[in-house]
Amino acid sequence: MxxxxxxxxxxxxxxxxxxxxxxxxxxxxxxxxxxxxxxxxxxxxxxxxxxxxxxxxxxxxxxxxxxxxxxxxxxxxxxxxxxxxxxxxxxxxxxxxxxxxxxxxxxxxxxxxxxxxxxxxxxxxxxxxxxxxxxxxxxxxxxxxxxxxxxxxxxxxxxxxxxxxxxxxxxxxxxxxxxxxxxxxxxxxxxxxxxxxxxxxxxxxxxxxxxxxxxxxxxxxxxxxxxxxxxxxxxxxxxxxxxxxxxxxxxxxxxxxxxxxxxxxxxxxxxxxxxxxxxxxxAGLAPVTEKKVVAKKPIIIKEPAPLVVPPLQEQVKKERTIIVELDTPKHLDTATYIKGAKALQQTGMAAITMADNSLASPRVSNLAMGSLLKMQHQIRPLVHITCRDRNLIGLQSHLMGLHALGLHDVLAITGDPTKVGDFPGATSVYDVSSMELIQLIKQLNEGISFSGKPLKQKANFSVAAAFNPNVRVLDRAVKRLEKKIEYGADYFITQPIFTKEKIVEVYEATKHLPTPIFLGIMPLTSSRNAEFLHHEVPGIKLSDETLARMKAHENDKEAAALEGLAIAKELIDTAAELFNGIYIITPFMRYEMSIELIHYIEELDRKMNERGITHVQTIFN
Missing domain, CATH: 3.20.20.330 (Homocysteine-binding-like domain)
Known part of the structure; x- marks a missing residue:
């Protein structure tokens, strides 16, 4: 038988x-x-x-x-x-x-x-x-x-x-x-x-x-x-x-x-x-051939509360949108940070982005600081989340906390390995990749836990993904973007770009994508800063011309900062015509440099509008 x-x-x-x-x-x-x-x-x-x-x-x-x-x-x-x-x-x-x-x-x-x-x-x-x-x-x-x-x-x-x-x-x-x-x-x-x-x-x-x-x-x-x-x-x-x-x-x-x-x-x-x-x-028990199942009352998953402001990916499709990175401090004195955030808010920028212990060095929690900015100063935070520091339990708990605090803008990234930071012996978790984290966050948006359990309410996260265009083969990087879109990425934020040629190359390589891109611009502060970025930071290369221009002011800090701003403005001239989203990365808490660049973009937009030039990416027209 x-x-x-x-x-x-x-x-x-x-x-x-x-x-x-x-x-x-x-x-x-x-x-x-x-x-x-x-x-x-x-x-x-x-x-x-x-x-x-x-x-x-x-x-x-x-x-x-x-x-x-x-x-x-x-x-x-x-x-x-x-x-x-x-x-x-x-x-x-x-x-x-x-x-x-x-x-x-x-x-x-x-x-x-x-x-x-x-x-x-x-x-x-x-x-x-x-x-x-x-x-x-x-x-x-x-x-x-x-x-x-x-x-x-x-x-x-x-x-x-x-x-x-x-x-x-x-x-x-x-x-x-x-x-x-x-x-x-x-x-x-x-x-x-x-x-x-x-x-x-x-x-x-x-x-x-x-x-x-x-x-x-x-x-x-x-x-x-x-x-x-x-x-x-x-x-x-x-x-x-x-x-x-x-x-x-x-x-x-x-x-x-x-x-x-x-x-x-x-x-x-x-x-x-x-x-x-x-x-x-x-022993002696025959199989059950009939069974009456009393269905339990289904758990109703509530819709999330409507957002007060539109998601960044929707806003940037319609108008110039500027976000600014201002990393939280490595110490406990947060007064300068709050002052800088408030000054940036006055410019009308859309959101302040906060890294999650960038370069694997501990900083004031971006969840805590983001909550303070939102609750006390009505500043919109965009919180980075790395896969490095939290296992699946910690990631879901962290995200549920963000939702409870009303922080809905997040950037999912892998995170720098611990060996590059202040505690090289610390453990890197990496339970999931950044793509999988994006997918899991979108699962929370359906009201479903990482484990499949209903959460009784849907989250409403807007999920950004990172894009490093400073690579030898850009087509491969774009393929990763396409994969991230499949996993649920709503928009992209690039690492800083330091040449006009690379900005144009990125535009041509990504103009077919259905998701917007915030192009990264970071003003250089000194020749040493430029040399460090060029030689030691993975994924960043500066042109010989840029290095030479910064080198010419290596003994004059003020002149070097002005030159760094001039280079950034030249890059913005190109970026503003091709990308609707600009991502300004504030160097070393020098938020006054970011403010000057924001004002420059606003003036540039005014002149472009007077000439009848639209800066919205073709794909969104």
């Missing part, structure tokens, strides 16, 4: 964790390598689960794909490791005629860019083909947080085989995927794509797994599966542990059966004792 025929009339028990037992043995290298080097260990674990009562066991192939094996230098052993794993499981299962599932694990977490779908498909196909060579009873696709990845590989597998496929998602929150899709709707989509069994595994313990299934209806053709963790994980003396009694897991198995689950196994933390307890608890 086949696996699906058995599931038609029975509740079947699957095995528990493989990695948990290997971890408890002190094995800390590639588990899949044991299929060749120590097959007796893998076979012993299979037999222990079968003895405990498992009707279905899975192969030791969760990470036996080229992408994951690369970290061990074994990417060329995919076929060898997978074939060996199926043979080991077959040998262990043969005496008792248990079913063997070829396991293929998910690769993506929250970071979609960690691996492309093309690479996933190639790696998946290679692994699936190797498993198929040894004739498994079916496939188990498990621990898929990214639903796009799971649907992609499921469709690919369905083209390769008619064998039963168990497709299991993993959730951060009970009953909902990280993209906000409900578990019930996810199961319906997987069933429609050809999954014979749909279910969940990992991350959540029995309690939350049962809770998730309470809102799941019985599939029309497929069956339900659940492989919960033994419990929530804990760490003791640097080791991961799971606190859960086997009897509790057995009771949970009955509750899962009552919710219509027909294939019940275990994930992280579970052992043969957990499976044995589940076997005893489920």
């Amino acid at each position: 086949s696996l699906l025929e058995r599931l038609q009339n029975e509740v079947l028990l699957a095995d528990g964790a493989m990695g948990t037992l290997l971890y408890s043995y002190g094995i800390d290298f590639c588990y899949e390598e044991l299929n060749i080097e120590k097959p007796e260990i893998i076979e012993k674990i299979h037999r222990e689960y079968i003895k405990a009562g498992a009707d279905v066991i899975q192969t030791n192939t969760y990470s036996a794909n080229a992408l994951k094996l690369t970290r061990y230098g074994m990417e060329d052993r995919v076929e060898e490791l997978n074939k060996a794993a199926v043979r080991i499981a077959r040998k262990a299962a043969a005496p008792s005629q248990r079913f063997v599932l070829g396991t293929i694990g998910g690769m993506r977490g929250i970071r979609k860019s960690s691996v492309s779908l093309a690479d996933i498909k190639a790696s998946f196909q290679q692994q699936a083909e190797a498993i198929l060579l040894e004739d498994p009873d079916g496939f188990l696709l498990e621990t898929y947080y990214d639903f796009e990845e799971l649907t992609t590989v499921l469709q690919l597998l369905r083209q390769m085989t008619d064998l039963p496929v168990i497709s299991q998602v993993s959730m951060h929150e009970p009953g909902i995927l990280q993209n906000g899709l409900s578990l019930n709707h996810a199961f319906k989509q997987l069933e429609a794509l050809g999954a014979n069994v749909v279910g969940v595994n990992c991350r959540l313990g029995p309690y939350h797994t049962i809770q998730a299934f309470e809102e799941v209806t019985l599939p029309e053709k497929a069956f339900l599966s659940a492989y919960p963790n033994a419990s929530l994980l804990d760490v003791e003396d640097g080791r991961i542990v799971y606190e859960s009694e086997a009897d509790y897991f057995g009771q949970a198995a009955v509750h899962l059966r009552n919710e219509g689950v027909r294939l019940i196994g275990g994930c992280c933390g579970t052992t043969p004792k957990h499976i044995e307890a589940a076997k005893k608890a489920l």
